[in-house]
Amino acid sequence: MSGIWYVDLEIAGIMIGEEYELEEALKILAKQIEPLNGGSRWLVKDFVRYQYGEFSKKSRVHIGVKKCAAAQGLESPWCE
Secondary structure (H helix, E strand, C coil): CCCCEEHHHHHHHHHCCCCCCHHHHHHCCCCCEEEEEHCEEEEEEEEHHHCCCCCCCCCCCHHHHHHHHHHHCCHHHHHH
8 A cells, every 4th residue: 555565476477477587577667666674665666656556644545655654664755
């Protein structure tokens, strides 16, 4: 919901039909992701804006995204 992916390269490989090593995936996706929690989670940087549009303090969906990010210990500058 908030663009945070719990890294599971085995499942990702099955879903996309390609297998990648962690270092290779990080190199390929460096501009799109930010590793969190020692790399066990990735923040997909543009996900929230792409999926939900410009943030509105009145939108229940946007409020939920912000709460989800806060629960992960993240500031949510993409939700301001």
